[in-house]
Amino acid sequence: MEPVTSQESALDGQSGTLEVSVWRGTSQGGDYQRFEVPALENQTILDVVSWIQHYADATLTYRFACRVGMCGSCAMMVNGQPRWTCRTHVKKVLKAGKVQIGPLRNLPVIKDLVADMDPFFDKWVTAGGAHAPSATRDDPIPPVDPQDAIRVEASAGIECINCSICYAACDTVAGNPDYLGPAALQRAWTLLNDAKHDAPHQILDAVSGVGGCHNCHSMGSCTVFCPNDLDPMSAIAGLKRETAKSFFRRRK
Amino acid sequence: MLDLRLYMLQRITALIMAPLTLGHIAVMIYAVQGGLSAEEILGRTQGSVFWFSFYGSFVLAVATHAAIGLRVIAHEMIGLTGRALTGFTWGTGLLLLAMGTQALIAVTWPAGMT
Numbered sequence: 001m002e003p004v005t006s007q008e009s010a011l012d013g014q015s016g017t018l019e020v021s022v023w024r025g026t027s028q029g030g031d032y033q034r035f036e037v038p039a040l041e042n043q044t045i046l047d048v049v050s051w052i053q054h055y056a057d058a059t060l061t062y063r064f065a066c067r068v069g070m071c072g073s074c075a076m077m078v079n080g081q082p083r084w085t086c087r088t089h090v091k092k093v094l095k096a097g098k099v100q101i102g103p104l105r106n107l108p109v110i111k112d113l114v115a116d117m118d119p120f121f122d123k124w125v126t127a128g129g130a131h132a133p134s135a136t137r138d139d140p141i142p143p144v145d146p147q148d149a150i151r152v153e154a155s156a157g158i159e160c161i162n163c164s165i166c167y168a169a170c171d172t173v174a175g176n177p178d179y180l181g182p183a184a185l186q187r188a189w190t191l192l193n194d195a196k197h198d199a200p201h202q203i204l205d206a207v208s209g210v211g212g213c214h215n216c217h218s219m220g221s222c223t224v225f226c227p228n229d230l231d232p233m234s235a236i237a238g239l240k241r242e243t244a245k246s247f248f249r250r251r252k
Numbered sequence: 253m254l255d256l257r258l259y260m261l262q263r264i265t266a267l268i269m270a271p272l273t274l275g276h277i278a279v280m281i282y283a284v285q286g287g288l289s290a291e292e293i294l295g296r297t298q299g300s301v302f303w304f305s306f307y308g309s310f311v312l313a314v315a316t317h318a319a320i321g322l323r324v325i326a327h328e329m330i331g332l333t334g335r336a337l338t339g340f341t342w343g344t345g346l347l348l349l350a351m352g353t354q355a356l357i358a359v360t361w362p363a364g365m366t
């Protein structure tokens with residue numbers, strides 16, 4: 001028989017409550033506030049946050065939309081690690097009946113659990129993430145072979161839900177606020193490999209500046225924490241390869 | 253704090269350092285095996301254009317490579333930016349270059365001219 005873990009003893013009906021610390025405040029200041037939340041057999045972190053807002057403190061601010069891991073809006077720090085809270089089961093993260101929930105790292109905090117996503121999305125644009133079509137609606141649609149090697153590279157990153165978990169996990173962003181971050185660079189790599197994108201050189205220029213892909217230390221937190229099992233670290237490595245090649249090509 | 257130019261400079265200097273380091277270690281082991289004294293080694297390196305170029309290019313590569321690497325650490329760990337960061341990068345590079353050049357001259361400059 002497996003040893004009884006701390007979360008099982010918290011959920012077996014004896015203690016019946018979870019000890020939850022939730023960040024209250026903004027970037028200017030605040031503190032963790034303790035709540036006691038009923039422990040249920042099936043419960044996500046988002047359920048816990050919602051319970052607190054419904055039954056304990058209606059002024060708690062948090063963000064969510066779809067509840068099924070599609071929209072990317074409910075990401076928070078759970079016990080110091082970034083997670084999509086709607087798909088994170090309490091049992092998975094509970095430590096001795098306790099859990100700490102805070103706003104996403106590396107972003108300004110608007111209030112409580114709501115991070116300001118503007119820097120994150122601004123960097124998508126800075127990294128050349130806006131699609132530039134290579135044809136008009138009057139042109140025939142060029143076929144795309146899903147098995148094509150370049151298309152496979154592009155397809156690897158298209159399931160990004162913009163949750164900013166990789167951005168919160170990235171220690172390079174923490175030390176270098178100008179760094180574009182894994183999500184924006186993965187978007188740039190996706191577009192660079194998209195046959196229907198018309199501005200590949202603009203992307204290479206956009207990711208070669210002082211905050212560009214060359215700041216990545218390949219620590220891999222982005223790939224480890226991505227809830228959709230994407231691999232931004234390899235996408236960034238691809239950008240480094242292509243910019244290095246273009247460095248020599250353009251000097252010829 | 254690394255743009256493409258600094259990134260490439262750091263990678264290229266790493267490529268230069270790698271074979272030179274291996275060559276340095278190989279010659280060191282060879283020299284020890286043969287029981288060469290310091291005077292005998294200096295007798296071979298001083299006045300040699302080959303060893304001057306060998307260690308000269310190593311000193312240049314180290315000064316460039318290390319200055320860029322320390323620049324990143326200084327920015328991410330201490331928060332240096334702007335002119336302070338540029339000054340730190342150049343200062344580190346020039347200090348390493350000066351120290352390396354001093355050693356280079358001691359080992360490869362023709363005897364009696366230092």
